[in-house]
Amino acid sequence: MTVDKSDVFGLVGRTLADKYEVERFVARGGFGSVYYARHIELDAPVAIKVLMVPDRYEGELRAEFLDGFRLEARTLAALAHPAIARVLDYGSVSIASGETPWMALDWIEGRTLEADLEARPDVGRSPAEALELLRPAFDALSCAHEAGIAHRDIKPANMMLVKARRGEAGLRVLDFGIAKVMEADEQPGSGQTATQTGGSSYSLHYAAPEQLSRARTGPWTDVHALALVLVEMLMGHRAYRSVDTVAIYSDILDRERPTPGRFGVDVGPWEPVLARALSLRPMDRYPNADELLSALESSLSLAEAAWRSSRSRAPSMAAETVPAGARRVTPAERAPQPRPPRARWIIPALAALALPLVALGVRSATRSDAPAPAATARPALALAPPSAPASVEPPTAVVAAPTAVVVAPAPLRAHAEANDIGAFPRRGPRVRSLVGTVASAPRRAAPSPAPRPPAVVPSIVIE
Structure with a gap:
């Protein structure tokens, strides 16, 4: 044998x-x-x-x-x-x-949702189709959450698509074997539960931040996983596509959440709904599957319309005629794109500038108390590269002190707060202001140059 x-x-x-x-x-x-x-x-x-x-x-x-x-x-x-x-x-x-x-x-015969998604790579479903297929999972988890049970390992491999008669669910939720029985008043970050013994089990591509930090899990963990599965169905691929464990950990803890809009899928009012369901902190999410389902259902028609409209616009944009010798203007060139939050290059740059500028500011402040000549302020200029080089006159302008650039690093906590995701330090300091004011002195009335006043160096305050 x-x-x-x-x-x-x-x-x-x-x-x-x-x-x-x-x-x-x-x-x-x-x-x-x-x-x-x-x-x-x-x-x-x-x-x-x-x-x-x-x-x-x-x-x-x-x-x-x-x-x-x-x-x-x-x-x-x-x-x-x-x-x-x-x-x-x-x-x-x-x-x-x-x-x-x-x-x-x-014993359930059928095909897992994971196998179904793998059979149609990068082919997303519409909001209506995706929600209709997942509705039995939402209903099943709502029932479990109401009974005080959290699944904790929701993923496409634990959802079975079955042939169903009229009125029957066409999807089954499997593998409640590692479910967690909640205490009656248990909330994120609260005390011991019936089945907590230090073990943990989850699938990394569908894990919530609190599972990585071994913080308290519960219905809020299932809400996060349900949202990830729904995003995957809308896009046709996983929200976290990396195969490197460290990279996936970084993606899971990234403050920019993996909503459809981040990947170019327009779902209208579903975008903020899914952003909330995928919040880093459990306390910021929907508390259970039923409330997430209600939020999705209430805006389904608008989400479906936005999705269909975005798909219909794509072919029409491709069909636009372009005059001979001309270049098509891309959407990115038509309107300036907002700078992504917390640009990773900005912190090292500020750190490099901070020390010499602070030192120069101290020296300049102690050299002279004479007031600077009156100047007419111009509108504030954003720190962005110019579209074309500008001509430069001899340096007769007085540069006033710009708005201070304040770099305020978030405190690193030795222990996580009760309702936080765990003891994860923030990614870096917050840049509160990066806009300066530039002023120029009046043009010279006499041929002889006026004495140049002392320059006021920008000050950088680090909290």
Whole structure:
């Protein structure tokens, strides 16, 4: 007999609870494995989910972990929702490392949403189509959240597309085996829960910031993952496309959230809805799946119209005629694009300028107390490169002190606040102002040049 090396529990060919005959290994997840088995008496297929108890869990910690899993099984068994795979039975089996628990669940035939997305790469769905397909998942998680359960590993691989009769859900949410039972009053950053034992399991491409920092997880974590799945369906590819772990960590913690608009997909009023659902801080998101669904539904028609309008504009723009010898003006040239927030090059530049300018400012302030000649102020000039070089006259102008450039670094916290995502330092100081005022003196009335007044050096204040 050939041994399946993926069958780490050695269950293929064994019978559980004298009624489930394990026939084959199916898949492995974060905290266990799934097997295909048959109920001997009923001749019906079932899925057996076996929990992997971490080796470091010994004694009381192991018992606590098993008790929590048993509580989850009981709670999930009470979730009567058509889009949630039912828990049919529960037990434990003896393996080499000791006793480990298992669940028997409905066996569901179909194709995962992950496989469906891979079959149509970079082909996004419309808001109406995407929401209609995901609606059973929203409903299922709303039911779970109302019962005090958070899934914590929502992703396309845990959503099964099935053939459904009229009125039935065409999608099932799988793998509640690592779900978390919440305390009645638990909020982001609050205390111990029924199933918290120090372990964690999540899929990196769909992880929330609090999962990376091992902060408190809950329904707000599912909201974040649901939004990522919806964004993926709208774009036709993952929000985080990198395969490098460090790069994905950086993307997850980036303050610019991965909304459709960031990738050029116009969804109108859905943009701020998804931005809120993907907020870095759990307390800033929708508290549960039901509220996120309500926000999406209330603006669906406008989101659909914006999406269709943007798609219809693309061919018409390509069909515009251009006179011979002329160059087409791109949208980027028609209107200046706003500078992206927190440009990464600006902080090193300010740091390089800060020390010499501060030193010069101190020296200039102590050299003379004489007032500068009156000057007529011109409008403020933004610090942007000119479109063409300008002619320069002899230096007779007086440069007044520009508005101070204030660099205020956010304090680094040794410990995260109760409702924050974890002890992550901010990316860098905030630039409050980068606009100066330029003034010029009146033109010379006499042929002899007037004595040049002392220049007032711009001051940079660092908080």
